[in-house]
Amino acid sequence: MxxxxxxxxxxxxxxxxxxxxxxxxxxxxxxxxxxxxxxxxxxxxxxxxxxxxxxxxxxxxxxxxxxxxxxxxxxxxxxxxxxxxxxxxxxxxxxxxxxxxxxxxxxxxxxxxxxxxxxxxxxxxxxxxxxxxxxxxxxxxxxxxxxxxxxxxxxxxxxxxxxxxxxxxxxxxxxxxxxxxxxxxxxxxxxxxxxxxxxxxxxxxxxxxxxxxxxxxxxxxxxxxxxxxxxFVAGFLGHAARLPARLAGDALHFDPLPLPPLPRTALLRGVAVEGAVLAFIRAHEWDIAPAVAGEGNAVVRSCRPAGGHTHVELDLGGYVIEAEAAHGLLNYGQPCLLRPRAARVFPA
Amino acid sequence: MTPPTAEPGWARALLIGGAALLLGLFLLLPLAAVFTEALRRGWAPAWQALSDPDAVAAVRLTLLVAAIAVPVNTLGGLAAAWCIAKFRFSGRALLLALIDLPFSVSPVISGLVWVLLFGAHGWLGPWLQEHDIQIVFAVPGLVLATIFVTFPFIARTLIPLMQEQGRAAEEAAATLGASGWQTFRRVTLPEIRWALLSGVLLCNARAMGEFGAVSVVSGHIRGETNTMPLHVEILYNEYQFAGAFAVAALLALLALVTLGAKTLLERGGTPRSLAA
Missing domain, CATH: 3.40.50.300 (P-loop containing nucleotide triphosphate hydrolases)
Known part of the structure; x- marks a missing residue:
């Protein structure tokens, strides 16, 4: 029917x-x-x-x-x-x-x-x-x-x-x-x-x-x-982190959050407008590495094994970020360096 | 080991003993007194008092009034409980308060309203006289007063249960193609049957025993408008103690049988025992 x-x-x-x-x-x-x-x-x-x-x-x-x-x-x-x-x-x-x-x-x-x-x-x-x-x-x-x-x-x-x-x-x-x-x-x-x-x-x-x-x-x-x-849909599905950001020129800027800018070409779904946007980044869209010599921007809050990877929760300037890391790479409380690989942006 | 919420032994003994004493003093003793007084001079005088034509008429009238009032209140109580428990509408709170009205006003007033409405000097009195209809000081008045006083019993028993059960079962019946009547008969009614029966019995006990409201509208015509409670009063006022207590004992017995039936139903009425 x-x-x-x-x-x-x-x-x-x-x-x-x-x-x-x-x-x-x-x-x-x-x-x-x-x-x-x-x-x-x-x-x-x-x-x-x-x-x-x-x-x-x-x-x-x-x-x-x-x-x-x-x-x-x-x-x-x-x-x-x-x-x-x-x-x-x-x-x-x-x-x-x-x-x-x-x-x-x-x-x-x-x-x-x-x-x-x-x-x-x-x-x-x-x-x-x-x-x-x-x-x-x-x-x-x-x-x-x-x-x-x-x-x-x-x-x-x-x-x-x-x-x-x-x-x-x-x-x-x-x-x-x-x-x-x-x-x-x-x-x-x-x-x-x-x-x-x-x-x-x-x-x-x-x-x-x-x-x-x-x-x-x-x-x-x-x-x-x-x-x-x-x-709304982006936030509701797929456990994405939701971060305030700004589109300017060729890149997506996250300041004041301690994240490097993401080139426009890495956006999975772009908006034409410049200015304030909401960026959604899923767990598998982060690059994550242990911090060397005080370069870290986030701290590991919890780790749990999930199938082929370790599911990590991090604190990034007050925001909770979920990410996927290789087994044994990170431990609780460890400072590390987070970098987005991709994002979806929507008008704020 | 005593559980953490248990009171010490002496406190328990005191509480239980106190409750038993109160129950005995206020509930069992009067009941025992009624039966002892009724049979003080043996069965013969008691039987004689009961087989007196006026007493027989009183018993008949009591049963007749209950036989009309209880079915009317069953239908009315069901309808009211159904509306209140299953629907949200404006005036719902008012209806709920109205159902409680007979509980909260004095029975004398419950009787008096009918006299004011239908009595010779009441609002509708002249019209009724013209058409030769007798309501007050006749059986219709007794029935009306009894219906009014006993209305809350069934509705009040049903409302909490029906509210708890909600509308889902009825909605399920509707999606399965059942008509309104089929839904009521096959789903709503069976799910409340034990509570309904218990409410009916309670209503019946009260309908047979009602004194105040009935006393106002009765007119105390012996053999015609005297119910059992009124007959007991008359006999007592005439110092016919044996007769008064004999009729009172019969009335108490009717109430006890009703309560016994209700208790049996409640014990046997849990769904588990229906599985057999």
Whole structure:
């Protein structure tokens, strides 16, 4: 199913939760809505599901305007943040609910419901839990039940609100991969809300980065990382240090910070204007060496191994800089010399 | 080893003993006294007092009033709790305060308002007289007064639970295609059923025992508008102690049965026991 959101605005009292949001999701896409809390991502998801209503703008699903279609007639699968399982029903009954409440004309016969629910539970690898109550199973299992329940009515659009938020890291990783496979296998179009950039970048075909009720950028993970559209996206993604700087002549100057200027040719994304800018420099874009003879400009505050390198946190004139260094190169408290190799700049 | 928050032995004994003494003195002793007095001269006089036509009429009337007031308050309490717990709207705080009103005003006033409204000299009195409708000093008045006084019980029991449960389950039901009625019957109601039953029983206990408001609107017509609590008072004022205590004992018994049922429900009503 394709989803087209145009000029969607939602206001809660004096707060603008969404302001003229534009978003187009293609059939079969897996899309993440990524942003800090309060950026409007959950509101957008709820409006898509028909659980909340826009003050202005439209939502079209497969070209059909949804404004007059109530939630129950949309057949959109929705997985709630805390799963919202029916506490008094067994796992089986939770999953069967969507089929049982159908009008008689379209309700499958009892045996057919049983067969479909069992098949779904098997696919979710929770077949043995069908007689348990939600409070008797673990968080990861509840997540699977919530997903099975949402999929039981065979929706073609699946919406997930912070689907992995309440799970521990290990379970989360397994479920992510599994959800991705499920999405492809069932031919779903899926949107999920998250504030975890790694989750969004790893899982989604495209990520909509939301900022203060607007979509700041909607792009593939690779494009987001390589070409952030503005300072917000650049700061939100990729653990970049954010430093005040000044573009003048052929170079980017960092004074009063004790950093050497960076030639304009080293800028990954330039702005034409001269003057004050914000520079974003990622961990792998620094040259770092132990200081010789008092030439250092930064001090190591912490080191921890991270895969093929050591992740170092440094203090540079009051700014915290994250950088990557070779194993064993630096120690805690050691003065060293930092030099940017590349940067992205945005108007300050 | 004593846990760090434990009091020394003598302090514990004092506190527990004090609480037991208070409970015994103020709760158990009066209850025991009622039953002892009722049966002081044996079962026969007690039975006689209960089978007196006026007493039978009082029991009937009490049950009738409760049978109307409790279902009305169940529906009203459910609706009010649902609005307050699941929605944010202007006037919500006012509604919440209104629900507490019957708890905070004196029962005499709760009775008097109906007399002022529907009595012979009340606002609607002349109109009612023209159409030959009797509300005050008749069963409708008793029912109205009882509904008013017992309204908060069910709403107040449900609101905290429904607030804690939130709207997510209902929203989930909606995305799964359930209609409003299906959502209520299959999701909302089952999730609050134990609290609802407990509220209903509490409301029922109070509806049967209400004295003040009912006394004002009743008119004390024997065999017609006397409920059990009013009948007890009349008998007592006429120095028919055995009869008064016999009816009082029956009233107390009804309340005890209600409370017992409520306790059983609360003990058995935890979700875990539903798994079987």
């Amino acid at each position: 394709s989803v087209t959101v145009s000029r969607l605005t939602r206001r809660f009292g004096p707060v603008l939760a969404l302001r003229e949001v534009e978003l187009g999701v293609r059939q079969g896409e897996f899309v993440a809505l990524l942003g800090p809390s309060g950026s409007g991502k959950t509101t957008l998801l709820r409006i898509l599901a028909g659980l909340d209503f826009a003050d202005a703008g439209t939502v079209e699903i497969d070209g059909e305007d949804m404004s007059a279609v109530p939630a129950r007639a949309r057949n959109i699968g929705f997985v709630f943040q805390n799963y919202a399982l029916f506490r008094h029903m067994t796992v089986f009954e939770n999953v069967a609910f969507g089929l049982r409440v159908r009008p008689r004309a379209t309700r499958p016969p009892g045996a057919e419901i049983t067969r479909r629910v069992r098949r779904l539970l098997e696919r979710m690898q929770i077949g043995e839990l069908e007689r348990r109550l939600p409070e008797q199973i673990s968080g990861g299992q509840r997540q699977r039940v919530a997903l099975a329940r949402a999929l039981a009515t065979e929706p073609r659009l699946l919406l997930l609100d912070e689907p992995f938020g309440a799970l521990d890291a290990e379970v989360r990783k397994g479920l992510r991969r599994w959800l991705r496979e499920l999405h492809a296998e069932l031919g779903l179009t899926s949107l999920f809300v998250t504030h975890d950039q790694e989750e969004a970048l790893e899982l989604a075909d495209r990520v909509a980065v939301m900022q203060a009720g607007q979509v700041a950028q909607f792009d593939s993970p690779a494009a987001l990382v390589a070409q952030p559209a503005n300072a």
